[in-house]
Amino acid sequence: MVLISPSRRLRRTPFSEGVEAAGVKAYTVYNHMLLPTVFESLEADYHHLKQYVQVWDVSCERQVELRGPDAGRLMQMLTPRDLRGMLPGQCCYVPIVDETGGMLNDPVAVKLSEDRWWVSIADSDLLFWIKGVVNGWRLDVLVDEPDVSPLAIQGPKADDLLARVFGDSVRDIRFFRFGIYQFQGRDVVIARSGYSKQGGFEIYVEGRERGMPLWRKLFEAGQDLNVRAGCPSAIERIEGGLLSYGNDMTDDNTPHECGLGRFCNTHTAIGCIGRDALLRVATEGPVQQIRAIAISGDPVPVCDRVWPVYSNSKRVGQVTSAAWSPDFETNVAIGMIRMTHWDDETKVEVETPDGMRPALVREKFWI
């Protein structure tokens, strides 16, 4: 139980006041910003998320805005996913790789118009990579971090809550599409997306002064829906196989190793940095890949480092996220497993801090 030392460098968000009033108990740091991790308890927060609706301060999903005539060309340079068919109003999950095919980030690209994009980033300063590329390639595009802070509404009652605030038409927003709505007389982008499998939305709040008014409005509107402040659930996201950049993948990994091969159109994504490096792995396949792993026994301790995975004393992979799942009554985990042991139901052993545990590799997550 160690404290976090506050400083300006660990940036507060437009919703921090609300988060504190809701009794946040723990944080992580994500893109140099505070991200709540616990309100009541990991398990209580998890059960509530699956039953009701939560409002999440995910301001730390910072945006990188691309504006200008070369914005579309730049976006395609950044990802092996073929974006030619993408229309304004769509969101796309886009692996971003360096020249060796190593993952730099796994953001959601939001196409506002042909010459304006937001890239909603995971935990690395993707802004720096993009600015460097733009500088070196002399592209005609402005790149910066706008004053936009996502607020996620997640859980089975998310549609009901948002319909009360923005009208019933939010129910018609399709998955990974967004619409433009009004709040306090100004446009606000609302997408059907979010870092859980419980359904919901992400509201891209432009202008930090609009943060707390929207926060309060949502809580007023949702009282009888049992709305609460929440945050991405470490348990639920592992059950659902939602990867975390920095935890389950780093720049050592290709998208194919991360199971993101379906988002790589290596043959048609012309101009993508790292394409050459990925062509071979796209053809031959990776030698290790992300897998679900069920770890036996009592609830595991916190997974704050790589846990090696063995078979007959030979290292065959590693676990990078793990938690006890109350609903599935097992320890759920995410790891990278070598092809010799990645088939469904393969028995392995995981070296946890409190000893070796039998475990089972699974092809499917718990959904």
Place this chain on the structure above:
Amino acid sequence: MVLISPSRRLRRTPFSEGVEAAGVKAYTVYNHMLLPTVFESLEADYHHLKQYVQVWDVSCERQVELRGPDAGRLMQMLTPRDLRGMLPGQCCYVPIVDETGGMLNDPVAVKLSEDRWWVSIADSDLLFWIKGVVNGWRLDVLVDEPDVSPLAIQGPKADDLLARVFGDSVRDIRFFRFGIYQFQGRDVVIARSGYSKQGGFEIYVEGRERGMPLWRKLFEAGQDLNVRAGCPSAIERIEGGLLSYGNDMTDDNTPHECGLGRFCNTHTAIGCIGRDALLRVATEGPVQQIRAIAISGDPVPVCDRVWPVYSNSKRVGQVTSAAWSPDFETNVAIGMIRMTHWDDETKVEVETPDGMRPALVREKFWI
């Protein structure tokens, strides 16, 4: 009092085991890595640092390694400081700016040889900027993050401690120079540098497996010197005017605003990205600049956000770091002050979370 949630993404260091055994009470996160902030208490740690010697786990000062024929050219592209006279064996504090002259990082460059450099970074993914620049400009240089973790030895007894472990010749290392020493039969770079004004060294530990053996060796050798585990002191670094990237400066600021104009040779640093943007500010000077600020009254609360600075109800600046100084018996602070109010002894008011406080702008820090 909020906890930090551990995860692999908040990377442990080669010295984490030692840090935990020493009873670390709080962390911050810096370059996606744990950085201790409190052992006994802020004040006790501060007094001890000024009197004895501390071993600091500053692994979070990650290195970016540049290797190859274009390494020197690249290094000069990154900074407005003229590096032509720099020799292998030297360290240089180098502001790094983008094309607009905005600060991206303020690292120490370590010149290992003509074609091999380490850039010892502050809290931003400078690796990403450098990789983007290298890609776009097609430079012949390899860029990555090596397995190198700095361990700082700081305090008035630092020379005595290090001489016991590495021999008396460490006493002859000049400020911001380094020497190559031996530990466990392998080379180790030791520089006279560090993020305090108490004197000392930074040991660049290559190979994480060498971390704890070195840690233990230092503590064994320094028992009668009252050596302790420590960390950069929030109080001491403000007294000494040591800036913190992300706290006292961001990419909004030019080096000149940060008082780093003396490290900018804008006329001779040919090829530096951002040089055009900095030429004007180099000639005309900035309109706001970093200053020491003494804030009156009782100890201020933790400065976890910008505190506006006023004069006659007009905003004239902001405070970004502040702490009660036991030695100087005042609140010491760092802020950015407009030129109308930056002269020594100018009276201003600082809006702290518990009210407006009279304050005095100072041209010199408390050293």
